[in-house]
Amino acid sequence: MNSFPDQFKALVIGATGGIGAAFVALLEADPRCGSVVALHRHSQPALDFAQENSISEAALAVAAEGPFHLIINAAGILHSDKFKPEKKLGDLHYQQMQETFLVNAFGPALVLRHFSRLLDKERGVMASLSAKVGSIEDNRLGGWYSYRASKAALNMLLKTAAIEIKRSQPNSVVIALHPGTVSSALSQPFKGGEIGRPAQDAAADMLAVLDGLTPEDSGQFYSYNGARLPW
Template structure:
């Protein structure tokens, strides 16, 4: 579980630890041992190398992501675009996950494995009707393409691996808090239960999909 310190990530860890089918649950973030920092490829590679002796994993979920931060909020117009925000958002939402794909996919069990990364419906190009949120939308669209492309490659080398972009919906966490997330979102444990139920029902033929927490297929 990557991004285990966030609201959704921590809820994933708790849910999986309570599942009798899970023998081992590993939560990773900057403060764990091994530490994992998505902005540092050496950290990602070292974390994968440290976990490799533990054996193959059946589920890898990345719940880390960036929508806003100190000094910036999602851009509402072209005039708000700036290099620092674009780089920070793409590093967290696309480049870091790409490094996870590179270094962690070899750790997946060849008999049956799920690799899910939290994306967002606002990253759908086909569903974009409101505009705005430039760097977040674009970084999640980039993540979707990375996952769709990785699914094609892994379908050849690891045909039983399911790779999906997963939309969690609005969840009451720090990420959504500035946008009425606490009012309209679901508690993290409810959202995670829904996402795990959807993931549990996926088959290898679903690899390369963009799915919502309720199993709905979303347009790219």
């Protein structure tokens, strides 16, 4: 992470997830990283996207530990004990759409609102984990309505925020980041354990991508291998 100052400060949201925990472990092992704040639904302060106030309250509680050079939102949902990704229009219902949009788009939008101001003014990179299946242009197989649409909404929220944040924080970098297929609880029911990579490998690749970003790259959608993805 040579583009970040020595003893840089990082913050990871969704730190209990497969990928979020890998980010925390790698950053904690990096001698150039001075501190890592790991937030999740049961951290102190807690950050739960289902509790709107917890997002602003968590940002306020950790502000004194900033400013942060790197903020990563690694929270997200694909399935729950109540639903699995839709295969056809006949599977659509409000509960799944609402819960999926809440975690994948609404929560991350309020993270942009409350945490972007905690970015370091000289070197501040903020990434939210999106998914290539949220690319409208890349959608060839169909299905997974709520997940795809919530990630497409996340991408638009990130792009719009990147434009606004650049006005007051011209050195900021705000991007959507695709981790690739990773073995985790999220992907497990969909052969993630067989075809997915270890979370540590994906997180290492994504940290290398984040390290290479400059303010000119803000407002873009990147893959773990550094490629730009179509919206």
